[in-house]
Amino acid sequence: xxxxxxxxxxxxxxxxxxxxxxxxxxxxxxxIHGRNQNKAQKVCEEIKAETGNDKVDNITGDLFSFDExxxxxxxxxxxxxxxxxxxxxxxxIFSKERELTKExxxxxxxxxxxxxxxxxxxxxxxxxxxPSGRIINTSSGTHKIxxxxxxxxxxxxxxxxxxxxxxxxxxxxxxxxRHWSAELKRRGLKNITANVLHPGAVATRFGQDNDKGxxxxxxxxxxxxxxxxPEKGAAxxxxxxxxxxxxxxxxxxxxxxxxxxxxxxxxxxxxxxxIWDYCQKVISPYLNN
Ligand SMILES: NC(=O)c1ccc[n+]([C@@H]2O[C@H](COP(=O)([O-])OP(=O)(O)OC[C@H]3O[C@@H](n4cnc5c(N)ncnc54)[C@H](OP(=O)(O)O)[C@@H]3O)[C@@H](O)[C@H]2O)c1
Numbered sequence: 001x002x003x004x005x006x007x008x009x010x011x012x013x014x015x016x017x018x019x020x021x022x023x024x025x026x027x028x029x030x031x032i033h034g035r036n037q038n039k040a041q042k043v044c045e046e047i048k049a050e051t052g053n054d055k056v057d058n059i060t061g062d063l064f065s066f067d068e069x070x071x072x073x074x075x076x077x078x079x080x081x082x083x084x085x086x087x088x089x090x091x092x093i094f095s096k097e098r099e100l101t102k103e104x105x106x107x108x109x110x111x112x113x114x115x116x117x118x119x120x121x122x123x124x125x126x127x128x129x130x131p132s133g134r135i136i137n138t139s140s141g142t143h144k145i146x147x148x149x150x151x152x153x154x155x156x157x158x159x160x161x162x163x164x165x166x167x168x169x170x171x172x173x174x175x176x177x178r179h180w181s182a183e184l185k186r187r188g189l190k191n192i193t194a195n196v197l198h199p200g201a202v203a204t205r206f207g208q209d210n211d212k213g214x215x216x217x218x219x220x221x222x223x224x225x226x227x228x229x230p231e232k233g234a235a236x237x238x239x240x241x242x243x244x245x246x247x248x249x250x251x252x253x254x255x256x257x258x259x260x261x262x263x264x265x266x267x268x269x270x271x272x273x274x275i276w277d278y279c280q281k282v283i284s285p286y287l288n289n
Contacts, residue, residue: 001027003055005083005130006241007076009033009063009119010090012043014204015138019089019234019241020056021047026242029055031076033090035062063090063115064101066286073122083126085134085241088116091169092206096213098160105282106155108162112169117176118283124189132247133192136240137177139170139253141198144263146171151274162212170198174253174262175272176279181251183276193250195240200255201226202233 011020012034034040040058061072127133146167180194239257253262
C-alpha cells in the first residue's frame with residue numbers, strides 16, 4: 001500500500017474522528033483538523049496510541065473564519081509539500097435564530113459550503129503534486145428536502161430555518177463537487193478527482209447541542225437510538241479516501257460505499273454555475289493575496 005497524506009477537517013469528534021482513526025490504522029499519514037488546539041492534540045495522541053501509527057498530526061483553525069482557513073492552509077504548506085486527499089468533513093446544523101460569523105456570513109453556509117470551498121482552493125497547489133489527488137466533500141441525505149434555491153436569498157436573510165439552511169447547504173455541496181470535477185479538468189488538474197458522500201443518519205454530537213426549536217430538538221433526541229454508529233457512518237469517507245476502486249472516479253455522489261443518485265429536482269447546469277459563481281465571489285477576497 002502507498003502511504004497517502006490525508007487532511008480531514010472536523011476530525012476531533014464524530015464521523016471525522018472515527019474516519020481519521022480508520023485511515024491511520026491503514027498506515028496513512030493523517031492530519032487531523034480541529035478548531036480547539038487541546039482537543040485536536042488529545043485526539044491525535046489517542047489515535048497514535050491506538051493505531052501505533054506515528055504519522056498522525058494535527059492542525060487547528062476555526063472554519064467560521066476565512067482568515068483562519070487561510071492561515072491554516074499556510075500552516076499546512078509550511079509543514080507538508082504534498083497532499084493526496086482532502087476530506088472536507090466538518091459541518092453542522094445551527095439554531096433556530098439565524099446567526100452570522102464575524103465576517104458577516106450566515107453560519108451554516110460559512111461552515112458547510114464557503115470554508116470547504118476556500119480551503120480546497122488554497123490547497124489545490126499541494127493536491128496537484130499528488131500522483132492522484134482526491135477531494136472529498138460531505139453532504140447529507142437531507143439535501144433531498146432542500147427547497148427550490150432562491151438565488152437572491154442564498155444566505156437566508158429571509159425565511160431562515162435551521163433545517164432549511166442545512167438542507168440547502170448540503171444540496172449546494174453536491175453541486176459544487178460536480179462543478180469541481182469539471183473545473184479541475186479545465187484548470188489542467190487531471191490528476192485530482194472530486195467526489196461527495198452522505199454518511200447516513202449517524203449517532204454523533206451532531207445537532208445535539210443547539211436549540212433548533214422544540215420539534216426539531218425532539219426529533220434529534222428521539223432519533224438518536226435508531227441511528228447508525230460513527231464507524232458505519234465513516235465507512236464511505238474512508239472508502240473514498242483510500243480505496244483503489246475509486247481512483248479515477250470523479251463528480252459522483254456516494255453512500256454506503258457505492259455510487260448513489262442524488263436528488264436532482266432543482267439541478268441544472270445553470271443552477272450549478274450560479275451557486276459556484278456566488279460562492280467563488282464570497283471567497284474571492286481570500287484567494288491569491
Ligand atoms: N451525524 C449525522 O447523522 C450526519 C448525517 C449527514 C451528514 N452529516 C455530516 O457529516 C459531517 C460530520 O458530522 P458529525 O456527525 O461527525 O458531527 P459532529 O460529531 O458534530 O462533529 C463535527 C466536527 O466538526 C468540527 N467543527 C464544527 N464546527 C467547526 C468550526 N467552526 N470550525 C472547525 N471545526 C468545526 C467539530 O469540532 P469540535 O470537536 O471542536 O466541536 C467536530 O470535529 C458534517 O459535515 C455533517 O453535516 C452528519
